[in-house]
Amino acid sequence: MYWGLQQNQATGCNNGELAPVICTGCSNNFCLTHRHQVDHVCPAYKPPENAMAEAAVKIQQITDRLDATPAKKGQGRKSDKLSAKVQLMKLKQKSSGDESLPREERLYLMVLFPMECKTVAQPLFFSHQWTVGRAIDAAATIAKITNRNNILGADKLMFFHASDGNRLGSMDQTLKSLLEKQHLYNGQTVILEYTPQDKDYLPTFNNYKA
Numbered sequence: 525m526y527w528g529l530q531q532n533q534a535t536g537c538n539n540g541e542l543a544p545v546i547c548t549g550c551s552n553n554f555c556l557t558h559r560h561q562v563d564h565v566c567p568a569y570k571p572p573e574n575a576m577a578e579a580a581v582k583i584q585q586i587t588d589r590l591d592a593t594p595a596k597k598g599q600g601r602k603s604d605k606l607s608a609k610v611q612l613m614k615l616k617q618k619s620s621g622d623e624s625l626p627r628e629e630r631l632y633l634m635v636l637f638p639m640e641c642k643t644v645a646q647p648l649f650f651s652h653q654w655t656v657g658r659a660i661d662a663a664a665t666i667a668k669i670t671n672r673n674n675i676l677g678a679d680k681l682m683f684f685h686a687s688d689g690n691r692l693g694s695m696d697q698t699l700k701s702l703l704e705k706q707h708l709y710n711g712q713t714v715i716l717e718y719t720p721q722d723k724d725y726l727p728t729f730n731n732y733k734a
Contacts, residue, residue: 537555537558547564547568550567610711611712619647622662625649630649630650630652633648633714635715636714636733641667641669648663651699655697656695656698656702657695657696659699660681660683661673667716680718680720681717682716684717684726686729691724691725692708
C-alpha cells in the first residue's frame, strides 16, 4: 500500500517517510532519524535511573545467550572474541593477581579449575609477557591447588579453551604471542585441568561451569 509522504512532526526537521512512523509515547509521526523518544524530546520519555546498572544487565543478557549456545570441537572459538569483549569489563572489577603488574600489561581470564579440586571459578589477571607455563603456576598458587608440573610422569596442569576444549598453547609460548595470533582474547574463559603432557584436547570441556 502506498501511503504518500508522511509529515514529520519533529521540530525543525523537514524529512518525511513513505510509511507512518508513530511514537507510542505521544502518538505523533516522525522520520526515521527522530523516531526514538529521546530524539524528538517526547514528553513520555523517561531516562534510565541507573545507566550503569542497565548496561550491566544488557552485558549479562548477552553473556547468558553465548553461554547457552552449545559448542562443537574446533567451532567454539568463533564466538570467543565477542564473549571476551563482553566479559572483560566485569573481570577487571574483581580479578585477583599480582598487584605490582602494570595495568597496561595485564591479561584478564576467567579460570575454571580442575574437576577434582571442586574450586570455584575465579577471575584472574596475568602479565601478557608471561609464558603459558608461568601463568599456570600463578593460577595454581592463587587458587591453592596442587601443581605437579615439575614431577616427572605426573599429569600436568594445562590451559584449554572453554569454548571448544582445544589446548591453549605450549608451555613456553608467551600469552602476548597468543593474543597477537588471536588464539587468545583478553577477557576469555579458560579451563585449567590435569592431563597427560601430550594431550591437546579436553573432550569433557562442556562439563565445566563458571
